[in-house]
Each structure stands twice: as C-alpha cells, then as structure tokens.
Amino acid sequence: MKRHQVTIIDIAKELNLSKSTVSRALTGHPSVNAVTRQAVLELAEKLDYQRNMLAISLITKKTNTIGIIVPEFYSSFFPNVIMGAQEVAGKAGYNTVICQCNESYETEVANTKVMLANQVDGILVSITKETRNFDHLKIFHRKGIPIVFFNRVCDEMDVPKVIVDDYDGAYRAVNYLLEKGRKRIAHLAGPSSLKISEKRLSGYKAALKRNNIELDEDLIISYDLSMDKVKIYVNHLLNLERPPDAIFAVNDPTAIEAIQVIKKRGLRVPEDIAVVGFSNDYASGLIEPSLTTVSQPVKEIGQTAAQLLIEQISRDVSDWKTIIRVLKTELIIRKSS
Amino acid sequence: MKRHQVTIIDIAKELNLSKSTVSRALTGHPSVNAVTRQAVLELAEKLDYQRNMLAISLITKKTNTIGIIVPEFYSSFFPNVIMGAQEVAGKAGYNTVICQCNESYETEVANTKVMLANQVDGILVSITKETRNFDHLKIFHRKGIPIVFFNRVCDEMDVPKVIVDDYDGAYRAVNYLLEKGRKRIAHLAGPSSLKISEKRLSGYKAALKRNNIELDEDLIISYDLSMDKVKIYVNHLLNLERPPDAIFAVNDPTAIEAIQVIKKRGLRVPEDIAVVGFSNDYASGLIEPSLTTVSQPVKEIGQTAAQLLIEQISRDVSDWKTIIRVLKTELIIRKSS
DNA sequence: TTCGTTATTGGGAACATTCCCGAAAATTGG
DNA sequence: CCAATTTTCGGGAATGTTCCCAATAACGAA
Numbered sequence: 001m002k003r004h005q006v007t008i009i010d011i012a013k014e015l016n017l018s019k020s021t022v023s024r025a026l027t028g029h030p031s032v033n034a035v036t037r038q039a040v041l042e043l044a045e046k047l048d049y050q051r052n053m054l055a056i057s058l059i060t061k062k063t064n065t066i067g068i069i070v071p072e073f074y075s076s077f078f079p080n081v082i083m084g085a086q087e088v089a090g091k092a093g094y095n096t097v098i099c100q101c102n103e104s105y106e107t108e109v110a111n112t113k114v115m116l117a118n119q120v121d122g123i124l125v126s127i128t129k130e131t132r133n134f135d136h137l138k139i140f141h142r143k144g145i146p147i148v149f150f151n152r153v154c155d156e157m158d159v160p161k162v163i164v165d166d167y168d169g170a171y172r173a174v175n176y177l178l179e180k181g182r183k184r185i186a187h188l189a190g191p192s193s194l195k196i197s198e199k200r201l202s203g204y205k206a207a208l209k210r211n212n213i214e215l216d217e218d219l220i221i222s223y224d225l226s227m228d229k230v231k232i233y234v235n236h237l238l239n240l241e242r243p244p245d246a247i248f249a250v251n252d253p254t255a256i257e258a259i260q261v262i263k264k265r266g267l268r269v270p271e272d273i274a275v276v277g278f279s280n281d282y283a284s285g286l287i288e289p290s291l292t293t294v295s296q297p298v299k300e301i302g303q304t305a306a307q308l309l310i311e312q313i314s315r316d317v318s319d320w321k322t323i324i325r326v327l328k329t330e331l332i333i334r335k336s337s
Numbered sequence: 338m339k340r341h342q343v344t345i346i347d348i349a350k351e352l353n354l355s356k357s358t359v360s361r362a363l364t365g366h367p368s369v370n371a372v373t374r375q376a377v378l379e380l381a382e383k384l385d386y387q388r389n390m391l392a393i394s395l396i397t398k399k400t401n402t403i404g405i406i407v408p409e410f411y412s413s414f415f416p417n418v419i420m421g422a423q424e425v426a427g428k429a430g431y432n433t434v435i436c437q438c439n440e441s442y443e444t445e446v447a448n449t450k451v452m453l454a455n456q457v458d459g460i461l462v463s464i465t466k467e468t469r470n471f472d473h474l475k476i477f478h479r480k481g482i483p484i485v486f487f488n489r490v491c492d493e494m495d496v497p498k499v500i501v502d503d504y505d506g507a508y509r510a511v512n513y514l515l516e517k518g519r520k521r522i523a524h525l526a527g528p529s530s531l532k533i534s535e536k537r538l539s540g541y542k543a544a545l546k547r548n549n550i551e552l553d554e555d556l557i558i559s560y561d562l563s564m565d566k567v568k569i570y571v572n573h574l575l576n577l578e579r580p581p582d583a584i585f586a587v588n589d590p591t592a593i594e595a596i597q598v599i600k601k602r603g604l605r606v607p608e609d610i611a612v613v614g615f616s617n618d619y620a621s622g623l624i625e626p627s628l629t630t631v632s633q634p635v636k637e638i639g640q641t642a643a644q645l646l647i648e649q650i651s652r653d654v655s656d657w658k659t660i661i662r663v664l665k666t667e668l669i670i671r672k673s674s
Numbered sequence: 675t676t677c678g679t680t681a682t683t684g685g686g687a688a689c690a691t692t693c694c695c696g697a698a699a700a701t702t703g704g
Numbered sequence: 705c706c707a708a709t710t711t712t713c714g715g716g717a718a719t720g721t722t723c724c725c726a727a728t729a730a731c732g733a734a
Contacts, residue, residue, distance in 0.1 A: 288625025
C-alpha cells in the first residue's frame with residue numbers, strides 16, 4: 001500500500017482550483033476569497049493535509065531548524081541548557097537538532113557536517129575540550145549561517161556568545177574560602193584550551209592576590225576533565241608535604257569526585273579540607289556533605305543563546321552583532337566549605 | 338552578498354556536461370566514464386559542493402532522520418538512552434531530532450507534529466506520565482512510519498518495544514529487603530498510567546506474597562512523579578501508627594528525595610528505614626548513604642531501540658515485526674539498605 | 675562497409691511548494 | 705452604463721535533485 005501524500009494539487013483538483021490559489025489559501029495570503037479559503041481549509045482538514053516542509057524549505061531556503069552542539073551529557077548542565085534553548089526556539093517556530101560530541105573533536109566536526117547537510121538556519125555550540133581548530137565552525141560564518149556560542153566559547157570568532165562571569169564566580173568562591181580561614185587552596189583546573197578554565201583560574205589567582213596569599217604553583221593542577229584522573233590528582237595534592245586545606249574545582253563533577261576521594265582516604269570534608277565546585281549541578285545538593293558551588297543560571301543560558309541566535313537569523317548578514325552576553329553567577333554555600 | 342549555493346548544474350556547466358551525468362558521477366553510478374567522474378569529483382571538491390539533502394529527500398521521500406521523544410531530562414536516564422541511540426543511528430547514517438516533553442501530554446502531541454512535519458523516517462518514544470491517549474502516535478503507524486517504544490511503552494500499540502524486566506527487578510529488590518529482615522516495606526509507586534509503574538508494583542506485591550507478608554495497602558502510595566510531592570508522602574508514611582521500616586521507590590529521583598526527607602526528620606538510613614530505588618542514576622552513587630537500586634542497562638536500551646527502529650525502517654511496511662526486547666536489570670547493593 | 679552492441683551521455687519529468695505576472699471577474703464611481 | 709479599479713484566480717517558472725528513456729559515439733564482427 002503505497003501511501004500517496006496529500007498535496008495541494010489534490011485539494012486543487014477536488015475544488016476545481018489551481019494549486020496557486022490553494023497555496024495562497026493555506027498560507028493565509030490576503031488575496032483570496034473568504035469562501036474559497038474556507039473551502040480549502042475545510043478540505044485540507046478533512047484530507048488531513050500536511051504541508052511538505054521539504055519542498056517549502058527547498059524554495060524558501062529556510063528550514064526553521066536550529067542545531068545545538070554540546071560536548072557531553074554527563075552532568076545535568078547541558079541537558080538543562082538545551083531545555084532552555086528548546087523552549088524559546090520552539091516558541092519562535094524553530095525545531096531543534098541536537099548533537100552530543102562525547103568530548104571528541106572529530107565527532108564535533110562530523111556533527112558540524114550533519115548540521116550543514118541538514119541546512120540548519122543557525123547553530124548553538126559549546127565546544128569539546130579537544131577543540132583547538134575552528135575551521136569547521138568558521139564555515140558557518142562564511143556561508144552566512146548564524147552561530148552563537150555558549151559556555152565553552154571560541155575566542156577567535158567574532159560572533160555572539162553567552163557566558164557567565166567565570167572570573168567573578170571563581171573569585172568569589174575562593175575569596176569565601178579565604179574568609180573562612182583557609183590558607184592553602186588548591187585549584188583543580190580545566191584544560192587551558194577552554195576559556196572557562198582560564199577565566200576561573202585567573203579568578204582564583206586574583207582572589208589569592210587580593211588576600212595577599214602567595215601563589216603556589218604546586219597547588220594548581222590543570223587536567224583534561226576525564227573523571228578517572230581526578231583520583232590521581234587529588235591524592236597527589238593530599239600527599240604533598242604541605243597539603244591544601246581547600247580545593248576549588250573547575251566544575252561540579254570534579255568537585256564531587258574529589259569529595260569521594262577525600263572521604264575514601266578517611267579525611268573529613270570540610271573539617272580537614274573544604275571543597276567548592278562550579279555550576280550547581282543536580283547532584284551537588286545531594287552529595288554528602290552537600291557541595292558549596294558557584295551556581296550558573298543554566299536554563300537562562302540556553303534561553304538567551306537561542307534568543308540571540310534567532311535574532312541573528314532574522315537579521316541580515318551584513319549587520320550581525322557580536323554581542324557577548326555575560327550572565328551572573330551566585331555562590332551557593334553548603335556544607336562542604 | 339547573496340550566496341548562491343553550488344549545485345550540480347554549476348558543475349555541469351563548467352565541465353560542459355549535463356546535470357544527469359554530474360549526478361551519476363557524484364552518486365557513484367557505474368555507467369559514467371572514469372575520467373569524467375574524476376573531473377566532476379575534483380571540481381565538486383574545489384567548489385566545496387554540498388548535496389542539497391532537501392531536494393534529495395523530496396524525491397526519495399527519505400530524510401535519513403529519526404526522531405526521539407522523551408518525557409524529561411531531569412535525571413540522567415534519558416540523556417544516556419539518547420547517547421546510546423545516537424551512537425547506532427549515527428553509524429547507520431541517520432540524524433537525530435530530539436524532543437523533550439517536560440512530562441506534558443500536550444507538548445508530546447506538539448512534538449509529534451514536529452516530527453511529522455519534519456518527515457522523520459521513524460521515531461523512538463517514551464511517553465509522558467500524562468499520556469493516556471495514543472492517537473497522535475497511532476498516526477505514525479497509519480502513515481507507515483516505524484515507531485519503537487522504550488522504557489515507558491504504550492500497551493495498546495503493536496510495535497517493537499524495548500524495556501527492562503521491571504517486574505523481576507522490583508521483585509528482587511523487595512525480596513532483598515525482606516531477606517535483610519525488613520518487615521514493613523512501603524512502595525512509592527508511579528502513576529498507574531505507566532506500565533513500568535504497574536510492573537514494578539506487581540513485582541513488589543509478588544515478593545511480599547512469596548515471603549508470606551500480608552499486603553498493607555496503606556503502605557502503597559501511587560503518585561504522579563512530581564518531586565515536590567515526595568516530601569508529603571514520605572512524611573505521611575513516617576507518621577503512620579506502624580510506620581514502614583523500608584521504602585521501595587519507583588525510581589531513583591524519588592528514592593533520593595525520600596532519603597533527604599527521612600534524614601531531615603532525624604531518622605537514619607538504613608538503620609531506621611531502608612531505601613531502595615530503581616535505575617541507578619548518576620546521582621544515586623553520590624548521595625549519602627549511597628542508594629541501593631535496580632540498575633538498568635541504560636545505554637543498551639538506547640542502542641537496541643535505535644537498532645530495532647532502523648531495521649523497521651529498511652523493512653517493508655507489510656512485515657513489521659512487533660518484537661519486545663526485554664533487557665536484564667541488576668540489583669546494585671549500596672549503603673541505603 | 676555496415677549492422678549490432680555496449681559504453682556514455684543528454685533530456686526531461688517528477689518531487690511539493692512558492693511566487694511573480696497577467697487575466698478574468700467583480701465592484702465602484704461618475 | 706461604461707471605464708477604472710480592485711478583487712480573485714490561473715499559469716508557469718523556479719528550487720536542486722534523481723531516475724528513466726533515448727540518443728550518440730565507439731567498437732567489433734561479419
């Protein structure tokens with residue numbers, strides 16, 4: 001049973017109209033008689049007519065689809081950002097194609113090709129920890145397809161970005177630890193390829209400086225965010241001659257992992273060593289002791305990113321804005337500090 | 338600067354060929370001279386030609402896209418299933434459109450329309466807690482678009498399904514609690530509209546019966562999975578004249594929430610009351626005490642679902658199979674029991 | 675040389691729509 | 705009642721491909 005899709009031509013024939021008229025009636029074009037329109041609409045309803053978006057997109061060169069490329073689904077961060085983005089995209093009539101890269105640069109490039117082939121009207125992207133070359137993303141810019149970065153942004157591209165004030169968040173977190181009397185604060189930093197790592201690191205450094213604490217490079221460990229390594233680094237820190245009395249982690253999963261390791265060693269959090277994370281993931285309120293962390297307005301990140309993208313899409317290529325929207329963080333103080 | 342998309346006609350003109358020949362060369366059709374093909378391929382490369390999938394899909398009536406509809410992104414469950422599904426779909430050359438419904442029936446129906454409009458080749462779906470009417474999904478069946486359910490399946494449709502043995506998992510969990518000497522085990526059940534709730538409930542009942550424990554209806558609370566209600570129900574249970582000494586929750590978020598409430602009341606887990614969940618979410622290993630739970634092969638669920646769907650797509654409508662794939666669960670014993 | 679074959683290629687319909695342009699019909703004003 | 709509009713509609717090109725059917729060229733064989 002080959003099912004023939006109902007087309008405007010079917011409707012046209014049945015009503016003795018031309019496809020042009022049916023098209024106009026369906027799209028709400030003003031120059032069509034009210035009765036005719038009514039008849040078309042009714043028949044369309046009756047035949048369960050569905051407009052063929054493929055054909056429409058082919059002509060209009062617009063798919064009403066945006067792509068979202070995220071590096072991972074490990075924590076609750078990206079799923080939540082996506083929810084925010086989908087919410088405003090959906091309201092604006094855009095569909096969403098989501099790609100998750102498993103933190104792999106190659107997958108990111110491949111996903112990028114998928115988006116291109118699918119002719120998305122624009123993309124939202126947060127890069128993987130491996131991404132150092134941005135040619136695959138610059139293609140979009142060259143082709144006139146809007147792109148908006150969020151969270152993990154690309155510094156060498158002049159496009160809109162949605163970030164939080166990582167520097168300030170880190171600064172406040174470390175400052176808080178110092179106020180609480182901590183003297184030796186270690187930092188489990190992310191890879192230097194990511195701007196967020198750098199910013200959080202410099203916030204950390206600034207807080208120390210402000211409090212006249214000398215920077216001890218031994219206490220700064222930059223790693224690639226693969227969770228299995230956390231154990232090694234935390235143990236390394238605890239084995240130092242003068243171990244830290246606090247750890248500021250680049251993100252919550254790292255902080256959570258660190259707490260596990262510390263507890264396993266028989267040390268107490270926060271008595272022996274305080275831990276602070278970044279992001280306020282779902283899990284951070286659950287772990288024992290609950291994690292002090294710098295909370296990001298996750299959903300809002302997704303919303304503003306999508307909004308910016310949609311504005312960009314409707315705008316003309318010539319006057320793309322390179323807005324950088326910086327959202328506020330909030331220090332959530334819990335038991336781990 | 339209006340950017341003219343490079344088409345096969347551009348290539349054809351430049352090489353003094355017809356678009357037919359170029360098309361054949363590009364698609365690897367055998368009946369085209371080796372030199373011609375080479376020339377076409379090279380020029381295509383040089384011009385950065387990209388096939389227009391819209392046009393191709395319009396003709397072939399195949400978009401190479403599958404849709405995934407999930408009820409929520411709250412826990413790590415669905416993101417992980419999606420990762421599994423995307424993995425096998427991607428390898429088979431399929432793109433993925435993901436929709437998340439916020440547990441809203443209406444959003445699900447809307448998302449369903451999106452999928453239809455986008456002409457997906459098939460969909461993977463797990464219904465919302467509100468879904469009781471399945472007309473919006475039956476449409477796919479009628480239109481000859483394959484559909485595969487996973488996790489939260491629809492009982493009244495004869496299509497492939499991927500589930501775990503919920504009955505068995507619940508049975509083993511409750512049985513374990515009984516072996517540990519618990520006498521009054523409460524069950525925080527999910528809404529009866531979901532098959533998984535029912536199955537887990539009956540596994541619970543079976544385990545009690547098997548151990549000659551009389552069923553106490555007061556200990557069974559069926560709720561709608563909205564987290565804020567857990568507090569009320571757990572408190573209600575603890576206020577009973579003969580409060581339970583264990584709680585078996587329909588899923589991990591519920592169990593985790595229950596633990597929080599119990600702890601807040603000053604009771605100890607598991608000494609005063611044991612808690613067991615279902616799914617082995619990311620958070621369940623982190624909470625204190627760590628949660629005993631029935632683990633599901635999450636990624637595998639996504640993989641098999643996608644596999645089943647793709648088989649269905651390539652198959653002819655006439656001989657669709659209605660396979661039900663039941664995966665195994667595993668009882669993960671941690672500190673909460 | 676001529677005919678039958680095979681290897682290549684071209685032409686054009688089809689896919690479902692939109693949109694521009696012109697034509698027919700209806701309405702209005704004087 | 706006729707010209708001038710305005711309203712309403714149809715025709716056909718265009719979107720970028722695929723695919724079927726011919727047509728042309730080349731190449732042997734008779």
